[in-house]
Amino acid sequence: MTDNRDRIEHWLAAKVPGASFDDAGTASVQRDQDTVVVLELSPSGDICHFCALVAPLSEEIPEASLFAALELNRYGKPLGGCWLAWEPDLQMLSLNWNLVLADADDFAFGNALDNFISAIDAARAALLPSEEGEASRPIAEMA
Numbered sequence: 001m002t003d004n005r006d007r008i009e010h011w012l013a014a015k016v017p018g019a020s021f022d023d024a025g026t027a028s029v030q031r032d033q034d035t036v037v038v039l040e041l042s043p044s045g046d047i048c049h050f051c052a053l054v055a056p057l058s059e060e061i062p063e064a065s066l067f068a069a070l071e072l073n074r075y076g077k078p079l080g081g082c083w084l085a086w087e088p089d090l091q092m093l094s095l096n097w098n099l100v101l102a103d104a105d106d107f108a109f110g111n112a113l114d115n116f117i118s119a120i121d122a123a124r125a126a127l128l129p130s131e132e133g134e135a136s137r138p139i140a141e142m143a
Contacts, residue, residue, distance in 0.1 A: 004045045004101045011109040012039065029113075035120060037113070048099040048109075050116045053092045054084065055127040068127055069093055078122035080115050095123050 005021055012019045012027060021027045027039045040049045057065040069084045082097040097119070099112045 002045075004048075005041055007101070007104075008039065008041065008048055008109065011106045012113075014106060015110055015113060031117065035117070037116060037120075046101055048101060048104075050082075050095075050097045050099065050112070052095050052116070052120050053087070053090065054095045054120060054123045055093050056091060057093070065093070065127060072123060072126055078126065079119045080122075082116065082119040082123075084123060093123075093127065095120055 005025070009020050009027070012029070016029050019027055019029050021039075021041070025041050028036050029039070030036045036052060038051045040051070041047070042049065055065070066086075069086075072079055073083050079095070082095050084093050085096055086092075087094050095116070097112070097116055099109065104112075
């Protein structure tokens with residue numbers, strides 16, 4: 001597990017200088033006030049799980065939000081293989097994806113992280129009312 005953890009930390013630091021895993025085995029990268037990507041290494045060390053909070057349910061019609069999330073999971077091309085899950089403690093939908101590390105390299109990791117950020121934006125576009133003037137920023141601008 002340590003080898004994969006070291007590999008991921010190296011790949012992550014190349015994308016976001018200073019980012020690393022904490023003692024609990026998670027790393028977080030913040031793109032903006034509303035976007036934090038959490039990376040977690042599986043106990044076996046062979047999978048890196050990506051997770052980010054995406055959206056709360058609509059207060060007016062929560063069923064419509066859940067239905068939209070189910071549609072995205074079922075017809076999820078905009079999510080690029082990611083899936084939405086309900087986080088009951090936070091009352092939020094989260095986006096999730098797993099990177100299998102056996103065949104991964106720095107290029108695959110960088111693409112996975114960039115694609116995950118794009119999927120967050122796509123999920124929010126489908127689940128939240130649009131905010132004019134709000135453009136997504138590439139991962140390279142994350143701090």
